[in-house]
Amino acid sequence: MPGAGSGQPRSVVPMSATESSAGSGPDAGDHRPRPVVAVVLVAAGSGQRLGYGMPKARVPLGGEPILMHALRGIVASGVAQQVCVALPAGDGALRQMCDDFKDELVDGGPLLTVVDGGGTRAESVRSALSALEEGTQAVLVHDAARALTPESVFLRVVDSLAAGALAVIPVMPVVDTVKTVEATGDDDARIAPEVVVGTAPREKLRAVQTPQGFDLDTLLTAHREVAGLDEDQAAAITDDAMLVERLGIPVHAVRGASQSLKITTPLDLIIAEGLLEGPLGARWVEG
Numbered sequence: 001m002p003g004a005g006s007g008q009p010r011s012v013v014p015m016s017a018t019e020s021s022a023g024s025g026p027d028a029g030d031h032r033p034r035p036v037v038a039v040v041l042v043a044a045g046s047g048q049r050l051g052y053g054m055p056k057a058r059v060p061l062g063g064e065p066i067l068m069h070a071l072r073g074i075v076a077s078g079v080a081q082q083v084c085v086a087l088p089a090g091d092g093a094l095r096q097m098c099d100d101f102k103d104e105l106v107d108g109g110p111l112l113t114v115v116d117g118g119g120t121r122a123e124s125v126r127s128a129l130s131a132l133e134e135g136t137q138a139v140l141v142h143d144a145a146r147a148l149t150p151e152s153v154f155l156r157v158v159d160s161l162a163a164g165a166l167a168v169i170p171v172m173p174v175v176d177t178v179k180t181v182e183a184t185g186d187d188d189a190r191i192a193p194e195v196v197v198g199t200a201p202r203e204k205l206r207a208v209q210t211p212q213g214f215d216l217d218t219l220l221t222a223h224r225e226v227a228g229l230d231e232d233q234a235a236a237i238t239d240d241a242m243l244v245e246r247l248g249i250p251v252h253a254v255r256g257a258s259q260s261l262k263i264t265t266p267l268d269l270i271i272a273e274g275l276l277e278g279p280l281g282a283r284w285v286e287g
């Protein structure tokens with residue numbers, strides 16, 4: 001199967017409102033055609049900060065591994081024709097989980113593909129991009145660690161792409177005041193380890209979540225550009241939108257959701273468990 005990242009031309013006409021509702025979920029409210037969307041689910045992280053001694057995707061949350069929550073959320077949103085999961089290389093248990101989930105997918109559900117992730121998140125994304133089906137027009141890159149992202153966030157991102165965005169990210173207002181700091185020099189180190197060098201205006205700051213949505217060609221170009229970066233520059237790239245910003249292409253922002261938290265530390269896991277035990281379940285509480 002030729003991959004979308006193989007440089008081959010893609011020539012699929014966007015789905016009409018009627019076609020897309022035949023198994024890919026509701027279309028944009030005003031019947032703009034939705035692009036053919038693949039979701040790249042990056043789940044190849046080690047999860048060391050969670051301290052479970054196993055890849056984060058396997059850590060149980062409300063009785064099911066984190067990966068399964070993330071997969072079910074994507075499928076429930078109905079936006080994807082393909083879901084490509086990047087797993088820790090050689091993790092047979094997670095592969096088996098994906099194989100079993102394929103059997104649960106009804107006709108008209110997305111194609112589920114699995115690839116080995118890489119040593120960094122960006123490498124895992126590139127690995128998955130190289131396995132997308134021909135005809136894919138837009139891609140949503142989503143962290144498996146954001147296992148409770150509500151369907152509404154997927155829909156807002158895809159609707160923005162359908163309206164013409166080449167790149168779109170879900171964001172949340174920042175509640176803390178955020179400052180930039182530098183390490184104190186030798187003379188002041190006994191006073192405090194860091195000193196403030198600036199305060200960003202809070203009303204303009206946003207905390208960025210996933211899924212981040214892109215026109216596929218735009219994201220492929222952005223990732224190709226990374227090849228020219230040195231190690232420090234590459235390490236400073238913490239999300240896909242940053243790569244697109246470097247190209248000078250506008251990155252649009254839509255509302256995220258508080259329950260879309262990235263499960264990183266044991267405290268995050270406690271919060272996620274609490275959300276699942278809430279009276280309506282995590283996905284139904286807009287934050």
Ligand code: C5P
Nearest residue numbers: 042043044045119120121124143144145
């Ligand atoms: O480590 P971090 O919190 O930035 O990870 C964000 C997401 O990227 C997680 O879902 C994780 O599984 C994924 N990841 C990956 N491959 C890596 C590192 C992280 O797929 N090498």
